[in-house]
Amino acid sequence: MEKKHLLSLVIVGLFVTGCRPTGTDVESSDSVISSESQVESSSQSSSEVESSESSESSEPANETASIAAYFPFEENVAYSFVGMGNEFATYTKYPQYLENNRIQYVTNNGGTETVEVLEYADGTLTQVFQRPETYFRENMLNKTSDDAGTILLKEPLALGTAWDNPSGSASEITAMSLSIETMLGTFPAIEVTTTDDDTITKQYYVEGMGLVKELFTDNAGSYEVTSTLETRNEDAPEAKVILTFYPDANVMGLESSEVNVAFNTNDVTRHTLTDLFRQIPGVEYGRLIPDSATINSLYLNDDGRVYIDFNNALITDMNTGSSGESLILQGIVNTIGTYYGVEEVVLTVENEPYESGHFSFEEGEAMRVDMEDVIK
Known part of the structure; x- marks a missing residue:
């Protein structure tokens, strides 16, 4: 290799x-x-x-x-x-x-x-x-x-x-x-x-x-x-394949699916991923974020981590229990980490550490890509 x-x-x-x-x-x-x-x-x-x-x-x-x-x-x-x-x-x-x-x-x-x-x-x-x-x-x-x-x-x-x-x-x-x-x-x-x-x-x-x-x-x-x-x-797009991870229908683990995505010149990646997270094509229950949620920023930093920031709707409109929320967060991290080829993702909301009724993160704390809950 x-x-x-x-x-x-x-x-x-x-x-x-x-x-x-x-x-x-x-x-x-x-x-x-x-x-x-x-x-x-x-x-x-x-x-x-x-x-x-x-x-x-x-x-x-x-x-x-x-x-x-x-x-x-x-x-x-x-x-x-x-x-x-x-x-x-x-x-x-x-x-x-x-x-x-x-x-x-x-x-x-x-x-x-x-x-x-x-x-x-x-x-x-x-x-x-x-x-x-x-x-x-x-x-x-x-x-x-x-x-x-x-x-x-x-x-x-x-x-x-x-x-x-x-x-x-x-x-x-x-x-x-x-x-x-x-x-x-x-x-x-x-x-x-x-x-x-x-x-x-x-x-x-x-x-x-x-x-x-x-x-x-x-x-x-x-x-x-x-x-x-x-x-x-x-008038041709750039074709990409993105491996996505999302909770299964019973919210017992993560399923994965390869999605074909088309980018035109100057298409904004975070916009495309926002749409992808709202609905995984061909999977009725394949959702990672509510329709009201958007990705505010997304980039690979010099420290080797990817930083992704959402609006408040990610938390306020999630409407799931702690196990579902855990799988959603891991699905986002696994998808972003795999796409960028990194091990750690820092997820924030309105540029503040992620904090909900179930989970709370420290400033700069990252989640790791983890395939343990992925259903084979």
């Missing part, structure tokens, strides 16, 4: 050129980077195709072209790339959050999920944040990683534009209007070549589409790994 994890991170780093978060989700946002031309969605499958060298030009594809044109920030567009040469070169990508000049993507290569935040500012497109092994959804647009700073594109978009990266690698625009074949068609693309000590990476960007292909080789040319855009589906 450790080897798979390390290999996943290496491949993601090479093919995503995409700390622990705190804070809450954003309610809404406006995209300031958009595309003038849209590409129709497609799920056509075919064998991996190689790029053509016949259409290379030394002239810019568009003298006034900007990064906004060649890497549009778009909501609700699901991308999938087919890989060759390595099992982790195949991946999916989705824009989870978008606000002003920053966009947050999650990439899933079958071995791990990685979150990255890109920023378009001062004529550069830069990866400002990256967090591997992130299987939950949380707004990280305000985060900056100490080890980030890789530049994906730099203006002017013209042959010979070059830059250095914090890792020590050097990048340069090495071709304009290079014909690149993908499963969606053949397009003129900008080629960016990044050279490191032992490796060479080429990335291809198409106007109105963004990244369409990546090519990774070693300096000796002994092996080659590619990722090529296979599908680009607009």
Whole structure:
């Protein structure tokens, strides 16, 4: 498992050129980077195709072209790339959050999920944040990683534009209007070549589409790994599976159920979980909170705990005995803890320690994820 994890991170780093978060989700946002031309969605499958060298030009594809044109920030567009040469070169990508000049993507290569935040500012497109092994959804647009700073594109978009990266690698625009074949068609693309000590990476960007292909080789040319855009589906949600825990019909223990949840760009996680807690789909008695209860805030803190705060209705409108209340609280904690991958959850009401006629917690006291009462 450790080897798979390390290999996943290496491949993601090479093919995503995409700390622990705190804070809450954003309610809404406006995209300031958009595309003038849209590409129709497609799920056509075919064998991996190689790029053509016949259409290379030394002239810019568009003298006034900007990064906004060649890497549009778009909501609700699901991308999938087919890989060759390595099992982790195949991946999916989705824009989870978008606000002003920053966009947050999650990439899933079958071995791990990685979150990255890109920023378009001062004529550069830069990866400002990256967090591997992130299987939950949380707004990280305000985060900056100490080890980030890789530049994906730099203006002017013209042959010979070059830059250095914090890792020590050097990048340069090495071709304009290079014909690149993908499963969606053949397009003129900008080629960016990044050279490191032992490796060479080429990335291809198409106007109105963004990244369409990546090519990774070693300096000796002994092996080659590619990722090529296979599908680009607009108005598509991000699909997640959330394992939920709730009292059984007889309030004797906890049952569990996997629920398919769909998130669009900028959807607020706590709102989605509020609806889920009010009614588990397909389970008549699957309820964790009354309809009047809401989640005020939800986030993973630097101490490794998840903090979840409810309004007063969680207590005032619960209407159950002590055993039922105990199972409800444990169901909430098990669901949240499993979703975030943590062992402890601090549950509060209106930012005060949870206190009812049956249970009382101290300031900062956490409940642990516990599967003892889960019915097998």
